[in-house]
Amino acid sequence: MVTVVLPRSLVAIIPTAPRRCEIAATTVADAIDRLDELAPGIRNRLVDAGPVIREHINVYVDHEPATLSTPLRADSTVHVIPAVSGG
Amino acid sequence: MSRTLLLVGTRKGAFVLDGGRDRSSWSVSEPMCEGWPIHDLQWDAATGSIYAGGGSAWYGAAVFRSDDLGKTWNHSSEGMTYGDDGPKIPTVWNVTPANGSIFAGVEPAGLFRSDDGGATWQHVSGLRDHPSRPGWQPGAGGLICHTIVPHPTDDAKMFVAISAVGTFATEDGGATWEARNNGVVDCNSPDPHPETGQCVHKLVMAAGEPDSLYQQNHCGVYRSADSGKSWTDISAGLSSEFGFSMRAHPRDPASAWVIPMSHPEEGRMAPGGALAVWRTSDRGDTWQRHGDGLPQEHAYVGVLREAMAVDPNDSVGVYFGTSTGQLYGSIDEGRTWRTVADNLPPIWGVEAVVLD
Numbered sequence: 453m454v455t456v457v458l459p460r461s462l463v464a465i466i467p468t469a470p471r472r473c474e475i476a477a478t479t480v481a482d483a484i485d486r487l488d489e490l491a492p493g494i495r496n497r498l499v500d501a502g503p504v505i506r507e508h509i510n511v512y513v514d515h516e517p518a519t520l521s522t523p524l525r526a527d528s529t530v531h532v533i534p535a536v537s538g539g
Numbered sequence: 540m541s542r543t544l545l546l547v548g549t550r551k552g553a554f555v556l557d558g559g560r561d562r563s564s565w566s567v568s569e570p571m572c573e574g575w576p577i578h579d580l581q582w583d584a585a586t587g588s589i590y591a592g593g594g595s596a597w598y599g600a601a602v603f604r605s606d607d608l609g610k611t612w613n614h615s616s617e618g619m620t621y622g623d624d625g626p627k628i629p630t631v632w633n634v635t636p637a638n639g640s641i642f643a644g645v646e647p648a649g650l651f652r653s654d655d656g657g658a659t660w661q662h663v664s665g666l667r668d669h670p671s672r673p674g675w676q677p678g679a680g681g682l683i684c685h686t687i688v689p690h691p692t693d694d695a696k697m698f699v700a701i702s703a704v705g706t707f708a709t710e711d712g713g714a715t716w717e718a719r720n721n722g723v724v725d726c727n728s729p730d731p732h733p734e735t736g737q738c739v740h741k742l743v744m745a746a747g748e749p750d751s752l753y754q755q756n757h758c759g760v761y762r763s764a765d766s767g768k769s770w771t772d773i774s775a776g777l778s779s780e781f782g783f784s785m786r787a788h789p790r791d792p793a794s795a796w797v798i799p800m801s802h803p804e805e806g807r808m809a810p811g812g813a814l815a816v817w818r819t820s821d822r823g824d825t826w827q828r829h830g831d832g833l834p835q836e837h838a839y840v841g842v843l844r845e846a847m848a849v850d851p852n853d854s855v856g857v858y859f860g861t862s863t864g865q866l867y868g869s870i871d872e873g874r875t876w877r878t879v880a881d882n883l884p885p886i887w888g889v890e891a892v893v894l895d
Contacts, residue, residue, distance in 0.1 A: 461597065464573045465614055496616050497598040501627045508597045534597040 454483060455529045462498075462532065466491050480511055481520040483530055498532065508535040541893045543850050544608070545858055545879070546589060547866065548577035548888030553591045555609040556880060562856055562870045565879045572603050572612055576630070578685075579845050582892040583636035590657060592643055594630025602634050602643055604657045618660040619643065619651050621667075633845070637689035637697070644684030648675060648701040650713070663713040666699065671718060671735040678703035678738050678757070685844055686742045690749050698752070698767060703727075703738035706754065706767050719767030726758035741785040741844045745792035745822075753795050753823070755785035755844075760797055762823050773823025778810045784847035788872075789855060793822045796849070796857055796873055798842045807841055814838040816847075816857065816873050832876030833867060840865065843887055850891035860886025 453474040463469045469491035477483035481503075488495040500506045503520060511518045512531040524530070545556040545565070552570035577593035589609060594600040601616040619628060626647050633644035641653040643660065650663040666684070675682055683702050690696035695712045698719070705720040723737040738757035745751035752763045754770070759780040761770040774780040779799035788794035796818050801810045809815070815830035841862040850856035857873040860866045864883040869876045 461573065465575075465598070465612075493615060493617070496601075496619075500599060501620055501623050501625055503623055506597065506599060537596055 453526065454524050456483060456487065457529070457531045458487075458494075459532055459534050461534060462494070466493050466497070468492075469494055477524055479520065479524060480505075480513065480518050480522045480530065483524060484520070508537055509533075510535055541852070541895055543852065543856060544892040544894065545848065545866070545868075546580035546582065546591075546888075546890040546892060547860060547880075547883065547886060548580050548591060548593065548845070549860075549864075549884035549886050550576050551884035553577045553580055553603070553609070554883065555589075556866070558856075558868075558879075562852075562868070565868075567880050567883075568609060570884075571605075571609050572614075575601075575603070577603075577888065578630065578632045579634055579888040580890050581634050581636060582890060583641070585636065585639065586656070588636075588656070590634045590636065590641060592631030592634035594628075594646075596629075600628045600631045600645060602631055602641070602653075602657045602660075615658050616660065617658065618662075619645065621649065621662065632683045632685040633687050635687040635689065637687075638694045642687045642689070642697075644687050644699060646681045646683040647677075648682045648684040648704065650684055650687070650699060652713070665709065665714045666707060666716050669707065669716050669718070671704070674735065675701070675704045676736065686739070688742055688744050688752075691744075692749070696749075698742060698744075700739040700742040700754070702740065703736065703757070705735045705737040706739055706742055706752075708767055719763075720770070721768060722763075722770035722772075723754070723756060723761055724758045724772070740783045743785050743787040743795065745787055745795075746790050748792045751792055751822075753785060753787060755782050755797055757781065757803065760785070760823065771823075773819070776826040777817055778815070778828070781807070782842075783844040784842050784859065786847050786849045786857070789849055789851040791820070794818065794820045795823070796847065797826075798847060798859060800841060806839070808839045809841075812837045812839050814840060814867075816859065816869075816876075818873050829869075829873050829876070831874065832869075845888035846886050848889040848891040850893050852893060856891060858889050858891055860889045862886065 543558040547554040552574040555568040591603040603614040651660040686700035688698040707716040759774040814833040847859040866880040868879040
């Protein structure tokens, strides 16, 4: 199973979203779709028109920068991390 | 006895202030909407819900909804898209309940409608189908649909205002739109009277007169008596023709308030560092300056387009927030002023609600 770790700021606005969960998925896009089934609304927060991952959201698969098409291994870990921005 | 609330949108979340029965002191809530930048909050009297429109740099545009006066919120942007081939939507600038639906004005300029309380959204595509759209240009705040003015009794009619494009009206429920800018000067163009390109900053409807409109424009303050088909400049007498915010009196169609700002190339802040609200009681023929209780020196503050509100109490309350986090209020129709709150984040939107 793929392990997904979500940021506090995302979980805060989607109460059904877990900070950490395990899902079956073969790509990042697939993982986000599975997450959206668990917690409706997540996809809109992470994916922009294109579709592409939102500009200021960073997704890492096994510690490497990823896109929606990045493949996942059965034991991959996906980290979703807001970019360092603000003010 | 009624209770007055202020709904305040800021660069770092939404706040609800409770002025109780007499509006003499105000409690300030904790920040809401998880610190999202919130441009506009509106009260839906039909359902008792608060709607908040904004956008996060991380998570995009959304409309938040609370059914318990801000204690809990949910949000959605489902359907709020121009499609995968279209431009991205970074934020919502206006959210307006009307006739059982919720409308959202977004950036880049467009209009969305929800018929299920904000859970899902549909693009009102007729607005962006207007033939002038290829020529639409952004203002300093972006290319934004920032004002939505529904007709009080006819669901088919609505006005919207877009910066820096102008006023548009539909009379067929949003299928088609007509530019309504005749008489409004575009002072930033070699052609001062184009069909579109006028930078309207705020559009309001006169109480009880759906055909009577006022607007604060980049290039003056205007009134219209014919649903925006023609406009008359009413800037004479004001300290500046430039400003962002404008509000109409809740019962008197001849009365409205503006907050002039210095020339757009000279800072866009309180002229001379003296903060004042100006009122007309004769549809803009004359204006009266009211600064009693407001800082009259070294007040180099701005007031943005959605940041003024009026309440419908017998003695109308007028409120405005600054781009540096001060919130001021008057409970005598703008004659005298007090500080309602200070040290808030930069204030983008203020709305007043009276609960029975």
